[in-house]
Amino acid sequence: MPLITTAFDATSTAADVVAGHDLSGTRAVVTGGGSGIGVETVRALASAGAEVTIAVRDPQQGNAAAQDVVGTTGNTSVRVARLDLLDLDSVAAFVADWDGPLHLLVNNAGVMALPQLTLTDRGWETQFATNHLGHFALTTGLHGALAAAGGARVVSVSSTGHLASPVHFEDIHFARREYDPWQAYGQSKTANVLLAVEATRRWAGDGIVANALMPGGIMTNLQRHVSQDVIDGWERAQREGTVTFKTPEQGAATTLVAAVAPEFATGGHYLEDCNEARTRGADEQSRSGVEPYALDPDNARRLWKVSEEHLAQRPDAD
Template sequence: MSRISTPYGPAATADDVAAGHDLTGTRALVTGGASGAGLETARSLSAAGAEVTIGVRDLDAGRVASADIAATTGRAAVVEHLDLADPVGAQEFAARWRGPLHLLINDAGLPAVPELQRTAEGWELQFTANHLGHFALARGLHDALAAARGARIVAVSSSAHHFSPVVFDDIHFERRPYDPWLACGQSKTACALFAVEATRRWSGAGIQANAVMPGAIAAPQQRHAGQEVQDERALARTRKTPQQAAATTMVAALSPEFAGIGGRYLEDCAEAEPVADDADPDPAAGGVRRWALDPAAAGRLWELSEQLLAQPRTAAG
């Protein structure tokens, strides 16, 4: 199976990819749409005519972003509160959605959090915000996506997935020492595995999901990033503007090369090269670990995620 390429390269912008697309009548939901690549994704979709909703934790920041989008495109985004660290709230958000949803862009996420933090359920925070919240949201929106008859989901992963597979024996760091990069890595691997299994389960309903690595940008989401990832030599290959970082997301969302195609991992506007799981962890080198595309792991993660969401909510002990 040959890798899928597009006419766009590492320097392309979201606007480049959106050019020529008339998205009138297209409804899109962008999580994390108040800043960084999420904001630029929402802006480019709006400029192409889409009806865009941005799901944000901070409503004030969302309103500022919507006004900014309106000033540059003439179309304001709808702003809704959405906290992906609260999967129950994400399910409630999905239950309130009315009508079809053509594009679900899962852009919101936490970077490497220095200290172990847990949710009300006792779950590790990054795994919850980066994977479980989006899993709950997408599952709740299944019927809306199916009603679009050709919906696409874009799961924003990261080169941090090179640091760790999903460690099923201790996802929430209950027995092993907490490491921020292992936690971030497994959560971003989970994002990619979600795309694999969502495509397997939902392609019959016309829903395809792909994962993307947008590239390193100076954005608020990097507020926890340590000196290791601030090293310019490590970031030189992937440093992008927010508009460039959003380009790969837009390729997964709009490019005809990925119509009817799911379960892939994209970077620099094309399908990424596979990297052996036992290779040295060098995110700056690019590519996708095989563990992030493993169908068995993807199925196991889906079942585990369903089990976690079915548990009664209890306070962390």
């Protein structure tokens, strides 16, 4: 099958993608919509007339972002709701609070490269818990609202970081292997892609499709745990022309393609630079494309089952 392409590329912005779209009547949720590419995703959706809920751990930050978006778009249908992806009670409260159909769920929030192994009260590694399990609980919890929309989309913001690691099902939480920040981040970003694959397989009959994407390299609050040495290396590579960073507006463009472009009305795809990414070959050294393990349907089914088992655990379970 040929790769899906659009009129947009790495230089496009979120505003470019939504130009000409009328999203009046569309109800959207954007996790982590208070900063970075999240707020630019909210801004683009609101500019096209959507009703957008900014789902954030810090409502004060969310309110500031909402005021900014209202001021720049004139759309007053921007609301804020608290959501802590590490707290399943918070996720459950968000789901219980939601009323009516949901046309678009953008799983954007995330954490990157925690320098030391940290575990939740359920014994889950924090990056996997935040980036995948919290979003899994949110997405499955909102299934009824998504189905009620008729033609809903789920968008999972993954990363080229997924190249660092498949999901290590035998030891997801580093109980028996040495913790590595980038391996942990990598498997959580692989999980984002696998969620899109399996959600589409399970829910396409309900009118729900899901896609995942790599937004590009963007310097935002996401990098707050990354060492200065690594950031210095990235900046040096940019000066040397081997790495190109995007603006947050450009980073949000691929999210918006997955959210509204008619070309991606089907699901289970991985996008980069506003187009479907190619599947990487064996032992490839480049930093583009998607690894086969991230699109593997068997891995996707296994992850879904494992994720359900995680959510069924008690906080004090071993």
